[in-house]
Amino acid sequence: MYSPLMVQPMREELSSIGFQELRTAEDVEAFMADKSGSALLVVNSVCGCAAGQARPGVRAALAADIKPDRLATVFAGQDAEATARVRGYFADIPPSSPSMALFNQGELVYFVPRHRIENRSAEQVAEDLTQAFARELAATAP
Amino acid sequence: MGTFHQGKSELHGITVVVETAAGDVYVGRCEDEDARAVVLLDADMHRPTDEMSREDYLQRAYRFGVWNRFPRLELERAEVTAIRQLGELAT
Numbered sequence: 104m105y106s107p108l109m110v111q112p113m114r115e116e117l118s119s120i121g122f123q124e125l126r127t128a129e130d131v132e133a134f135m136a137d138k139s140g141s142a143l144l145v146v147n148s149v150c151g152c153a154a155g156q157a158r159p160g161v162r163a164a165l166a167a168d169i170k171p172d173r174l175a176t177v178f179a180g181q182d183a184e185a186t187a188r189v190r191g192y193f194a195d196i197p198p199s200s201p202s203m204a205l206f207n208q209g210e211l212v213y214f215v216p217r218h219r220i221e222n223r224s225a226e227q228v229a230e231d232l233t234q235a236f237a238r239e240l241a242a243t244a245p
Numbered sequence: 246m247g248t249f250h251q252g253k254s255e256l257h258g259i260t261v262v263v264e265t266a267a268g269d270v271y272v273g274r275c276e277d278e279d280a281r282a283v284v285l286l287d288a289d290m291h292r293p294t295d296e297m298s299r300e301d302y303l304q305r306a307y308r309f310g311v312w313n314r315f316p317r318l319e320l321e322r323a324e325v326t327a328i329r330q331l332g333e334l335a336t
Contacts, residue, residue: 150258197310216310218260218332 105149110181116158117147120165122174131177131188138209140172141240143232144189148179148200153220157201160220160228167233169240171205205235212239254278260310261285262303262334263320264327268293270302272311272331273318283320283328287313307334 118124122145125131134142145161148154164170177185179200190198192211199217206212213235220228256275263271263283273288289311291302 153258197312199310214309216308218307218310218330221259221332222330223332 104180107181110149110178113147113149113154113158114176114178117145117161117174117176120162120174122176125175125177125185125189126182128184128188131185134173134175135192135209137173140208141243142173142175142206143171144192144204144206145174145176146179146186146189146200146202146204147176150200153217153222154201156223156225156228157203157220159225160223160232161203163225163229164232164236167236169236171236171240203232205232205239207239207243256328256330260331261328262306262331263325265320265324266326267324270299271318271320272303272306273315275328276317278322278328280322282322283325285318285320286316287311288315288318290314290318303334306331 114124123134125134143161145157147158165174177189179186186200189204193204193214196214196216201220202217203215204211205214215228215231215235219231254275254277256278259275260272261275263273263285265271270291271285271288272290273285276284276286278284289306291297291299293299295302297305
């Protein structure tokens with residue numbers, strides 16, 4: 104496991120733009136219990152092969168007009184209990200990190216697995232997410 | 246924030262599709278590759294005799310990823326006919 108000190112800046116890349124950090128299973132349950140509106144849940148990770156583009160990609164995507172109402176994140180390899188609980192909400196999808204799950208009214212409507220982030224630029228990750236926001240959330244956006 | 250995997254091949258850390266002369270297809274995260282072998286981590290495989298077609302298998306892998314059936318696989322390079330990134334498969 105990587106040092107918490109080294110991981111902290113990677114946490115802050117998301118928490119600083121409004122992501123709620125879910126550190127325990129209870130945190131996850133509380134977040135997921137609210138099924139109103141839309142939510143983006145990012146499974147953060149250390150590996151720069153993908154996560155290095157994922158975080159700035161998410162940041163850029165959230166500049167779009169249509170975006171999720173609520174934002175949350177777990178850190179794979181650091182917060183094991185919370186990560187396992189989150190993955191229980193999309194248990195039929197193989198685990199990978201980083202990855203992103205978009206929920207609308209409590210239902211999983213879009214998922215970005217790790218391999219669709221690898222070797223892509225932050226701009227490409229953002230474009231993918233922005234299109235998903237527009238497609239999946241437009242009908243229920245305020 | 247950079248990677249932490251210096252000294253590995255260009256495909257290190259990338260999820261790849263490896264095709265073999267026998268017709269088997271492997272999907273996994275490339276640990277390393279050289280003239281001797283391709284090493285995959287957290288990999289899955291599809292055989293020509295599987296109920297699901299190769300195309301459907303790859304389409305599903307592209308959309309969601311694969312389950313970790315093989316924590317580590319070492320494939321002889323001589324058996325490998327193609328390697329490509331899973332994320333670049335046409336949908």
